[in-house]
Amino acid sequence: DQQVKQNSPSLSVQEGRISILNCDYTNSMFDYFLWYKKYPAEGPTFLISISSIKDKNEDGRFTVFLNKSAKHLSLHIVPSQPGDSAVYFCAASAGGGSNYKLTFGKGTLLTVNP
Amino acid sequence: NAGVTQTPKFRVLKTGQSMTLLCAQDMNHEYMYWYRQDPGMGLRLIHYSVGEGTTAKGEVPDGYNVSRLKKQNFLLGLESAAPSQTSVYFCASSWLALGELFFGEGSRLTVL
Numbered sequence: 684d685q686q687v688k689q690n691s692p693s694l695s696v697q698e699g700r701i702s703i704l705n706c707d708y709t710n711s712m713f714d715y716f717l718w719y720k721k722y723p724a725e726g727p728t729f730l731i732s733i734s735s736i737k738d739k740n741e742d743g744r745f746t747v748f749l750n751k752s753a754k755h756l757s758l759h760i761v762p763s764q765p766g767d768s769a770v771y772f773c774a775a776s777a778g779g780g781s782n783y784k785l786t787f788g789k790g791t792l793l794t795v796n797p
Numbered sequence: 798n799a800g801v802t803q804t805p806k807f808r809v810l811k812t813g814q815s816m817t818l819l820c821a822q823d824m825n826h827e828y829m830y831w832y833r834q835d836p837g838m839g840l841r842l843i844h845y846s847v848g849e850g851t852t853a854k855g856e857v858p859d860g861y862n863v864s865r866l867k868k869q870n871f872l873l874g875l876e877s878a879a880p881s882q883t884s885v886y887f888c889a890s891s892w893l894a895l896g897e898l899f900f901g902e903g904s905r906l907t908v909l
Binding site: 693727781 | 839
């Protein structure tokens with residue numbers, strides 16, 4: 684049973700436009716969410732996180748929105764740049780949280796076309 | 798600025814062989830983790846450590862053993878490799894129990 688779902692395996696957008704990556708979760712105990720970015724042949728790198736006490740967190744071009752009632756979060760990248768082309772993983776943790784209880788989604792491959 | 802270093806980067810094994818993956822971090826992190834990533838799957842936690850001399854099982858620990866004899870090193874062992882262990886393995890470390898994970902570049906293991 685997949686508790687963190689990224690239903691879009693891939694997404695393609697034009698440079699300068701908005702990229703929206705979606706993530707749904709089923710476990711209502713999840714209270715901390717993170718996004719990681721991964722380039723080919725490299726390890727994932729941390730992008731942004733959000734606690735369940737917030738509904739939005741912003742860091743530069745990256746904003747994460749959390750809708751607890753819908754069990755849905757999204758990552759917005761504005762404006763998108765070719766260097767943003769990567770696989771994006773959503774991850775969630777439950778009950779006060781710990782990294783060893785992180786559940787990752789399968790990832791979404793974002794391609795930003797020049 | 799090495800961060801998290803994994804060796805080897807690539808390895809091909811025959812079924813039944815053993816090997817050890819080494820992870821080294823130079824950030825003085827307490828917490829270390831071993832993940833595997835398979836095609837179409839998210840990262841899955843194999844084992845983790847909350848400090849020197851400690852280890853614990855993650856989501857998919859069967860067939861693997863780990864040791865954390867020194868704070869900066871976390872070793873992942875396969876005693877008898879199986880084709881199902883063909884995967885990309887990532888080591889990670891973190892300052893806190895929850896928060897940013899720092900990943901290594903990955904080790905691609907193929908078991909024939």
